[in-house]
Amino acid sequence: MAIDSATLLAVALLLPTSLLVFSYALAAYSRPPFPGPKGIPFVGNIVPREDPWSTLRKWSKQYGPVYGLRVLSTPVVVINSVQAARELLENRSNIYSNRVPPKMAELSGLDEGILFQTHVGRLRQGRKLLATGLQARELEAYQPLMRDSVTKFCADVIRDPKNWLKYLHRVPTEVSLDIAYGHVMKGLDDPFVAKMNEVTRHFESATAFSVEEGYVVNFLPFLSKFPSFLPGMSFKRRAARWKAHFMTMAKEGLERVKDEVARGVARPSMLSRALTEAPGSYSDDVMMRCAPQLLTGGSDTIISLTSTFLLAILHNPEVQIRAQAEIDQVIGNERIPTYKDKDSLPYVYAIVRECIRWRTALPTIYRNLVKDDEFEGRHISQRSTIFINYQGILRNDDVYPDADAFRPERWLDPKVLGNKDIDPLEIAFGFGRRVCPGKFLALDLGFQLIVAMLTVFKVSKAKDVSGVEITPKVEYTNGSVVWPVPFQCDIQPRSVQAKQLVDHAVNAL
Secondary structure, three states: OOHHHHHHHHHHOOOHHHHHHHHHHHHOOOOOOOOOOOEHHHHHHHOOOHOOOOHHHHHHHOOOOOEEEEEEEEEEEOOOOOHHHHHHHHOHHHHHHHHOOOOOHHHOOOOOOOOOOHHHHHHHHHHHHHHHHOOOOHHHHHHHHHHHHHHHHHHOOOOOOHHHHHHHHHHHHHHHHHHHHHOOOOOOOHHHHHHHHHHHHHHHHHOOOOOOOOOOOHOOHHHOOOOOOOOHHHHHHHHHHHHHHHHHHHHHHHHHHHHHHOOOOOOOHHHHHHHHHHOOOOHHHHHHHHOOHHHHHHHHHHHHHHHHHHHHHOOHHHHHHHHHHHHHOOOOOOOOOHHHHHHHHHHHHHHHHHHHOOOOOOEEEEEEEOEEEEEEEEOOOOEEEEEHHHHHOOOOOOOOOOOOOOHHHHOHHHHHHHHOOOOOHHOOOOOOOOOOHHHHHHHHHHHHHHHHHHHHHHEEOOOOOOOOOOOOOOOOOOOOOEEEOOOOEEEEOOOOHHHHHHHHHHHHH
């Protein structure tokens, strides 16, 4: 969290010392009565910047499946079991479905859409709008688009393997823009994409809950009441710039679709269907704020999943060998498999499941209460934030033997897959009323990317100038969405036939 000296000075000057002491004393007194690590006076618990999710997981082993923290004035209850998560977020969804936006996100105009929408009617309207483009049935119409985008990705990687990550970013971006706006991406330097990507960066920064990477106003929201010209208030000026940029981009996207609909040239998309098939059903504000979330909320998840796959097979080369043997036996070398082949490629789909369990893209989600509650005989204040710690849930050794190991074979047992409290596909996309609306797109496109790479490429460790293999660290970023820190690898076509397969597919586009 960026608690710079200017901000602390402003707090000291603008509030009487007695009020500060009373505020922090009250926060400490009202801390959730759950066991947890002892914090620092006035500051609370400090989670290390490097791999904070492992620290939360370590504390779950020490203090149990539900424990308490305090971050400045915010009491936090950390949930590390599926059973507790389902009890609170599903059985008590009327209390725990709220998600109050971080103050920096609110100031930046990034607090609506569906992620932080607190108005029930607008939330329902937004989720209904996104469902028109993201439900499994609706995605059927975009299968050719996804197939073509994955094919172009393979061709680009064959031509320029060292820049595989750059080409990977294009795939979910291209698909999401077409689904949301009917926008055909104009290369890697598309101006509209550049604006979207900037919004994504702003969102990640504004919503960061890392003690070192976020904004102090997220934990001391009263700071937002002070004028922006005062010392330490630079975050308010930054938020104003971010809000102006977001609103310009959001309006541009909606107005572009409206113009295309009026001229009769609009491509089928979520927004064009809303305007033509259900006119008046969605307000302009809901459409403006929800449509960008297909890109800002979905692309990073797919990129994280696919990058995790590559990192995992570099550390577990036997997984790649077994998966490719399954593809060769079932599909042969006549085509690149699609999502429709997932049932006939159980080991490949097990890889997808294990990637999501091993290093889920969303390490935590949070909720806020609408009123005080009790859980397991302990009082939870309405002021509390509830953290669902997926690292603690999906890498629990008591549930997943040898949880730190990447073992896709654990998902070949039908009895295991039938248990929704174990299957990561039933856990990692959320619980209750705010389950991720992009789940089907993430699984569909993520599978197609992974199976295409297995079909076409052999992935191995890169070598240094001396010919020594470079083993990448299993190291992840620390934002609200995480992915592997960029790493090197050697990606080459498996065979002449594999390269020809891509060439023929590209020529057919």
